[in-house]
Amino acid sequence: xxxxxxxxxxxxxxxxxxxxxxxxxxxxxxxxxxxxxxxxxxxxxxxxxxxxxxxxxxxxxxxxxxxxxxxxxxxxxxxxxxxxxxxxxxxxxxxxxxxxxxxxxxxxxxxxxxxxxxxxxxxxxxxxxxxxxxxxxxxxxxxxxxxxxxxxxxxxxxxxxxxxxxxxxxxxxxxxxxxxxxxxxxxxxxxxxxxxxxxxxxxxxxxxxxxxxxxxxxxxxxxxxxxxxxxxxxxxxxxxxxxxxxxxxxxxx
Amino acid sequence: xxxxxxxxxxxxxxxxxxxxxxxxxxxxxxxxxxxxxxxxxxxxxxxxxxxxxxxxxxxxxxxxxxxxxxxxxxxxxxxxxxxxxxxxxxxxxxxxxxxxxxxxxxxxxxxxxxxxxxxxxxxxxxxxxxxxxxxxxxxxxxxxxxxxxxxxxxxxxxxxxxxxxxxxxxxxxxxxxxxxxxxxxxxxxxxxxxxxxxxxxxxxxxxxxxxxxxxxxxxxxxxxxxxxxxxxxxxxxxxxxxxxxxxxxxxxxxxxxxxxxxxxx
Numbered sequence: 001x002x003x004x005x006x007x008x009x010x011x012x013x014x015x016x017x018x019x020x021x022x023x024x025x026x027x028x029x030x031x032x033x034x035x036x037x038x039x040x041x042x043x044x045x046x047x048x049x050x051x052x053x054x055x056x057x058x059x060x061x062x063x064x065x066x067x068x069x070x071x072x073x074x075x076x077x078x079x080x081x082x083x084x085x086x087x088x089x090x091x092x093x094x095x096x097x098x099x100x101x102x103x104x105x106x107x108x109x110x111x112x113x114x115x116x117x118x119x120x121x122x123x124x125x126x127x128x129x130x131x132x133x134x135x136x137x138x139x140x141x142x143x144x145x146x147x148x149x150x151x152x153x154x155x156x157x158x159x160x161x162x163x164x165x166x167x168x169x170x171x172x173x174x175x176x177x178x179x180x181x182x183x184x185x186x187x188x189x190x191x192x193x194x195x196x197x198x199x200x201x202x203x204x205x206x207x208x209x210x211x212x213x214x215x216x217x218x219x220x221x222x223x224x225x226x227x228x229x230x231x232x233x234x235x236x237x238x239x240x241x242x243x244x245x246x247x248x249x250x251x252x253x
Numbered sequence: 254x255x256x257x258x259x260x261x262x263x264x265x266x267x268x269x270x271x272x273x274x275x276x277x278x279x280x281x282x283x284x285x286x287x288x289x290x291x292x293x294x295x296x297x298x299x300x301x302x303x304x305x306x307x308x309x310x311x312x313x314x315x316x317x318x319x320x321x322x323x324x325x326x327x328x329x330x331x332x333x334x335x336x337x338x339x340x341x342x343x344x345x346x347x348x349x350x351x352x353x354x355x356x357x358x359x360x361x362x363x364x365x366x367x368x369x370x371x372x373x374x375x376x377x378x379x380x381x382x383x384x385x386x387x388x389x390x391x392x393x394x395x396x397x398x399x400x401x402x403x404x405x406x407x408x409x410x411x412x413x414x415x416x417x418x419x420x421x422x423x424x425x426x427x428x429x430x431x432x433x434x435x436x437x438x439x440x441x442x443x444x445x446x447x448x449x450x451x452x453x454x455x456x457x458x459x460x461x462x463x464x465x466x467x468x469x470x471x472x473x474x475x476x477x478x479x480x481x482x483x484x485x486x487x488x489x490x491x492x493x494x495x496x497x498x499x500x501x502x503x504x505x506x507x508x509x510x511x512x513x514x515x516x517x518x
Contacts, residue, residue: 086408
């Protein structure tokens, strides 16, 4: 399996104005070095998901620039994990994962299937469940399939929009650990939108706290990698949690 | 996906009240016709209807079969044409705005008024009957499939945009599968209409000829005052509608159940 090299993301003075004249984003600058990860946190409606959609090319900019421009990189260079698994109910697990390869026309069908099976195995999806349809899978299983689908094109940039928000705490922790393990094994540039401070600190090399359409504060995370969930008990983690929590409380005021 | 089987005892219990009502109505009908001495040309007794059903069984079964074939062909034609038109409609707002009013217009024109015109163009034959059936059955399929092709889940749409899927793969891999549930709904609404269309078509096509469909034999028996046979034919028409509905439900449940399970979340 080939792995795409990670690519840096650079956002300059990004602005988005929705119909009605509301500025959702204004003057946002963000740099994510290649292979590094940034977590975006902030109150609901502060523009985190909008920025993620802008980076993916799903939301047009009203101002500023983002590099790489999605239309200038090969399809499959960027992958997006949605809040919901968003699987196609008429396809079984393996065909859901094969879908991006089919759409970008990468590999012959047997090769696509092999890649899909490989990534399903990477996310801990049982070989016996490959033929199961979304309606037959639990929430956690569906999210694993969704993650495998995002990774199957071996994207240089992985964008995650509160991917584990709908899961219970235990499952959320397991999948966050899985994400960290995969990131350590296959480094790629990641942007994670989350409401969960612990998740933001565990995944991000930097945590950006949004405040009214802008990045209000940035917190560098200096926890050693790999930051598995055990890091939560440490003093450094507790200090970072306090700093991000204070910044969020300030933003919510 | 495992589907729950309903035990036959439960089915019997569920069917019992409706069967009891039917038995009550038939009993009252038999009693009322005898008690008030209603003339048979106005309302024959259930026994006379049953007798007519038995005596004319060959003609009725043949008529049933002819009308069933026309209804199925009309429904199939409506499904194909409706889906193709819906695909065209889904491609652009301009096309929809330009053509949809005419589809609505077609729906509002009484088919009884159009049928003679269709005979002029298409002749006295099965083809015209199928045409009338298809025209009546078209609108629910067209409107439902168009809605289905346009009602994409936002995340699914974004997923296809992210991988820069062009119009054709998006249509084949996302829009059409998403619309399958809507097609199933359209077929369920249209299957009864297809039967009505076939019978209306046969009324006109069969006039003055020996066309064998249910609509044609009904028209003939009406003219001959054979009310008992006419009622027997009406009952068979209803049965045909029920059979069509059950068959469409069964087929769509078997073939399309994966497509009607929401967004996979």
